[in-house]
Amino acid sequence: MKRSFIKWKMLVVMTIGLTVILSGCSAGNTTSSTDKPTTSEAANASKENGGELTFALAGSPNTLDVGLTSSDIEFRIGRNIFDSLVGELPDHTIKPWLAQSWEISPDQKSYTFKLRQDVTFHDGTPFNAAAVKANFDRSADPKGQSVYAKQLLGPYESSEVIDEFTVKVNFKEAFTPFLSNAAKSTLGIQSPESFKKYGDKVGQNPVGTGPFKFVSWAPNAEIVLEKNAGYNWPSPAAEHSGPAYLDKLVLKLISEEATRVSSLQSGQVLAAESIPAQNVVALSKDSRYQVQQVLLPGGTFALTFNNEKAPWSDVHLRKAVQSAIDVDSIVNSLYLGTFPRAWSALSPSTLGYDSSLENGYKVDVEKANQLLEEAGWKVGADSIREKDGKPLTLNYIDLTGNREKREDIIKMVQQQLKAIGVKMNISITAAGPYVDALKSGGYDLAGLSFAGGDPDILRTLFSKANWSTNEFANSNFARFYDPEIEKLLKDAYQEADQEKRIGIYKELQQYFVQNAVTIPMYVYPYTVASSKNVSGIAFDFPGYPVFYDAAISN
Amino acid sequence: MTQMESPAVPSMWRGRKRKTVRMVNGRRSLFSRLLIAASGLLLACLILFAIAPQWFAPYSPTEMNTSAILQAPGESYWLGTDYFGRDIFSLIVFGSRDALLVGISAVLLGGSIGALIGATAGYAGRMLDSLLMRLIDTLMTIPGILLALTISAVLGPSKFNLIIAVSVSSIPGFARVLRGQVLAIKSRPFIEAARANGTSHFSILFRHIAPHALSPFLIMGTMGVGSAILMGSGLSFLGLGSISEIPDWGSLLSQGRSYISVAWWIATFPGLAITLLVVSVNLLGDELQAAVGPRKGSTKGGDSK
Numbered sequence: 001m002k003r004s005f006i007k008w009k010m011l012v013v014m015t016i017g018l019t020v021i022l023s024g025c026s027a028g029n030t031t032s033s034t035d036k037p038t039t040s041e042a043a044n045a046s047k048e049n050g051g052e053l054t055f056a057l058a059g060s061p062n063t064l065d066v067g068l069t070s071s072d073i074e075f076r077i078g079r080n081i082f083d084s085l086v087g088e089l090p091d092h093t094i095k096p097w098l099a100q101s102w103e104i105s106p107d108q109k110s111y112t113f114k115l116r117q118d119v120t121f122h123d124g125t126p127f128n129a130a131a132v133k134a135n136f137d138r139s140a141d142p143k144g145q146s147v148y149a150k151q152l153l154g155p156y157e158s159s160e161v162i163d164e165f166t167v168k169v170n171f172k173e174a175f176t177p178f179l180s181n182a183a184k185s186t187l188g189i190q191s192p193e194s195f196k197k198y199g200d201k202v203g204q205n206p207v208g209t210g211p212f213k214f215v216s217w218a219p220n221a222e223i224v225l226e227k228n229a230g231y232n233w234p235s236p237a238a239e240h241s242g243p244a245y246l247d248k249l250v251l252k253l254i255s256e257e258a259t260r261v262s263s264l265q266s267g268q269v270l271a272a273e274s275i276p277a278q279n280v281v282a283l284s285k286d287s288r289y290q291v292q293q294v295l296l297p298g299g300t301f302a303l304t305f306n307n308e309k310a311p312w313s314d315v316h317l318r319k320a321v322q323s324a325i326d327v328d329s330i331v332n333s334l335y336l337g338t339f340p341r342a343w344s345a346l347s348p349s350t351l352g353y354d355s356s357l358e359n360g361y362k363v364d365v366e367k368a369n370q371l372l373e374e375a376g377w378k379v380g381a382d383s384i385r386e387k388d389g390k391p392l393t394l395n396y397i398d399l400t401g402n403r404e405k406r407e408d409i410i411k412m413v414q415q416q417l418k419a420i421g422v423k424m425n426i427s428i429t430a431a432g433p434y435v436d437a438l439k440s441g442g443y444d445l446a447g448l449s450f451a452g453g454d455p456d457i458l459r460t461l462f463s464k465a466n467w468s469t470n471e472f473a474n475s476n477f478a479r480f481y482d483p484e485i486e487k488l489l490k491d492a493y494q495e496a497d498q499e500k501r502i503g504i505y506k507e508l509q510q511y512f513v514q515n516a517v518t519i520p521m522y523v524y525p526y527t528v529a530s531s532k533n534v535s536g537i538a539f540d541f542p543g544y545p546v547f548y549d550a551a552i553s554n
Numbered sequence: 555m556t557q558m559e560s561p562a563v564p565s566m567w568r569g570r571k572r573k574t575v576r577m578v579n580g581r582r583s584l585f586s587r588l589l590i591a592a593s594g595l596l597l598a599c600l601i602l603f604a605i606a607p608q609w610f611a612p613y614s615p616t617e618m619n620t621s622a623i624l625q626a627p628g629e630s631y632w633l634g635t636d637y638f639g640r641d642i643f644s645l646i647v648f649g650s651r652d653a654l655l656v657g658i659s660a661v662l663l664g665g666s667i668g669a670l671i672g673a674t675a676g677y678a679g680r681m682l683d684s685l686l687m688r689l690i691d692t693l694m695t696i697p698g699i700l701l702a703l704t705i706s707a708v709l710g711p712s713k714f715n716l717i718i719a720v721s722v723s724s725i726p727g728f729a730r731v732l733r734g735q736v737l738a739i740k741s742r743p744f745i746e747a748a749r750a751n752g753t754s755h756f757s758i759l760f761r762h763i764a765p766h767a768l769s770p771f772l773i774m775g776t777m778g779v780g781s782a783i784l785m786g787s788g789l790s791f792l793g794l795g796s797i798s799e800i801p802d803w804g805s806l807l808s809q810g811r812s813y814i815s816v817a818w819w820i821a822t823f824p825g826l827a828i829t830l831l832v833v834s835v836n837l838l839g840d841e842l843q844a845a846v847g848p849r850k851g852s853t854k855g856g857d858s859k
Contacts, residue, residue, distance in 0.1 A: 258812055278637075278816045329620040333637060400711075400793055408809075412638060414799065415618055428797055429710060 050247035051552040056272035063203025070147035082188025082208035087236040088541040095236030108174035121191035129167035133159035134192035152181035174494040177454040211244040225249040245551040271530035277335040293525040297350040298452035300342035302518035308479040318516035320371040342520035352505035385421035438473035593834030604651040611644035634819035652802035656786035657779040664721030668728025676736030698723035706794040713796035735767035776839035
């Protein structure tokens with residue numbers, strides 16, 4: 001009895017102690033988020049104070065070797081460690097960064113870059129032409145492990161070191177997207193010394209020239225970066241010069257979206273990325289927080305028909321589905337106005353986006369029914385249309401996980417298609433069966449989005465070269481092929497004249513909508529929510545967060 | 555054979571002192587009787603819902619009214635609407651079918667297989683007993699939910715696979731209880747008499763032993779329905795349930811989870827439905843046990859007939 005009383009006493013004391021500690025913490029956090037100055041001048045005044053920014057990342061990276069990986073989260077972190085040769089502004093102009101100037105050869109096959117001469121890597125080694133060559137050669141190595149960087153280098157042939165600070169990059173054929181690709185963190189320049197020093201472990205020990213240096217990495221917990229004090233070569237989009245304001249950047253790895261939001265609300269982090277729609281709405285109304293959104297360039301999320309497989313190889317049937325789906329009501333219900341509806345295969349922030357497609361077609365169930373009637377599909381049992389005794393079914397495949405509420409989208413589409421007598425079968429599976437279906441082409445409809453900077457993403461999505469084979473799954477889920485379109489896709493990436501190039505991309509976008517090759521659904525906005533005392537989080541062109549100008553006011 | 559008496563009393567009701575709550579001076583309290591009545595009423599309602607949901611649900615469960623998304627509970631939508639604009643009450647009414655179906659069929663399937671294994675082991679004894687019970691022991695070392703999770707992850711999400719997963723995880727419990735029952739009954743004089751008469755093993759097991767082992771099986775089955783519903787909902791919460799147009803309660807709960815700070819009703823009411831159903835089934839199971847089950851650790855229920 002007495003012992004249990006002592007235990008009780010201890011418990012009570014501990015609880016009180018803990019409560020005091022916890023309340024102390026939360027009190028501190030509340031002050032920091034409510035006592036913030038609301039004006040940007042006040043924020044400016046305290047920028048030199050530095051401080052530590054905690055940022056919740058959605059997921060956990062495997063490597064920080066941007067030259068090899070293909071995962072977005074890794075490029076987002078890499079953006080703050082590595083600099084690129086050039087920078088792309090939101091209006092798609094290319095500006096000098098680590099390269100001061102460049103020249104393109106008359107045959108469009110070679111780019112000669114004059115590099116900055118005052119740049120050093122975090123390990124003290126100088127940045128020079130040899131470093132650029134080492135990086136590009138490594139990423140383009142056909143036998144190498146690079147995934148995305150290799151694609152971005154396209155028909156890369158070689159790099160030549162002309163002198164210490166002049167490098168010439170050669171391609172096998174004209175490759176216009178190169179400058180835009182070179183602006184991405186994927187082609188950010190890593191220290192060649194670090195390749196030698198760390199070998200396979202360079203992804204765990206990244207060394208760049210960027211505004212932040214890598215400090216430590218606790219797997220599945222956090223990655224710590226610190227200010228590069230000698231930094232003086234900011235990107236063309238930066239708002240100040242010299243080193244970054246922040247002393248330290250702590251990236252907390254929190255995959256679960258609800259946890260990310262509550263970490264922000266409880267003050268455990270000052271900012272968090274990838275906020276779900278319902279919380280974006282709530283946080284925007286809350287005076288203690290601000291929400292930033294950037295529409296990612298590249299491909300939009302589209303319901304992609306298997307254009308090869310009957311009966312959906314018939315354009316009339318696809319157009320019937322296009323007319324029957326009420327994209328607006330789906331997107332507005334699920335994303336509560338935070339995701340814009342997509343009208344094209346390309347996102348509005350991409351070069352060459354054709355805004356004339358907007359509001360180009362309407363929901364028209366009557367027209368959809370008429371198209372199906374004309375194609376010979378008559379309403380049969382259970383109000384499902386039939387032809388030659390076969391019901392009109394549309395088999396949809398996707399991965400489990402309800403990423404960006406895609407499973408919910410398809411449930412709504414299923415109901416809407418019921419109204420025109422199309423039976424939709426939904427098969428949401430794990431990666432194994434999903435990839436098998438992609439390889440064999442045994443589906444009618446699949447969801448697909450492909451972010452990327454350049455409109456050349458259309459080639460990724462619709463070129464015959466990117467069809468899945470029985471061996472491996474590729475990116476042309478539409479299994480689309482048309483010799484004329486194939487030629488336009490090629491012309492477009494070789495065309496040096498920007499106006500002409502945009503013209504071709506517009507033509508392509510029109511074609512894909514008119515033929516209902518895919519049904520664009522939404523444009524993905526990358527979101528960052530932060531406490532009001534955080535300012536200056538910017539986004540580079542593909543939409544990755546840049547912390548160079550970020551500051552915390554007290 | 556005295557040590558055989560103890561496994562005859564399933565652990566699930568051994569040492570329970572809950573009756574003291576319900577019994578006041580030997581009589582059942584009014585509160586407990588009300589509780590039982592309420593449970594019975596609730597279960598009856600849910601069974602009616604499951605049989606003919608269209609009579610009770612004010613809306614179609616697939617109707618997505620996009621102009622009325624995330625409506626709070628009110629006059630036109632009693633329990634509110636979800637983010638598709640579907641009526642939560644109608645979804646719960648229609649979902650009751652899946653909940654009961656999974657609960658009952660998992661117990662029927664898992665219970666019969668478990669009972670068969672347990673009874674065979676208990677009756678045959680020796681090698682077969684050791685072999686079967688080691689198999690059951692192996693299954694028992696894996697926590698039920700983990701076992702079910704693995705099975706349904708391997709089989710893929712579907713209603714049928716969900717039932718299989720839940721039933722497999724309930725096999726060991728039934729097998730152990732039935733083995734104990736059979737062991738206890740086997741040593742009774744009337745079985746010896748039947749054996750002396752030259753009755754076949756099959757006949758002894760099914761005609762003489764089975765009727766005496768039935769009541770613990772029924773009680774355990776009733777209780778099992780509750781936990782099977784809970785487990786089934788848990789699995790579909792994790793996305794391993796059926797992907798039909800009409801969601802079950804577990805997937806409703808999971809859909810509503812990320813909206814809990816904006817629209818609490820999406821997750822709350824399906825969660826409440828699961829809780830109430832499981833609690834009433836368990837209360838009724840308790841009641842059944844009190845009525846027909848063995849009392850105070852004896853196995854009297856067996857040989858009085």
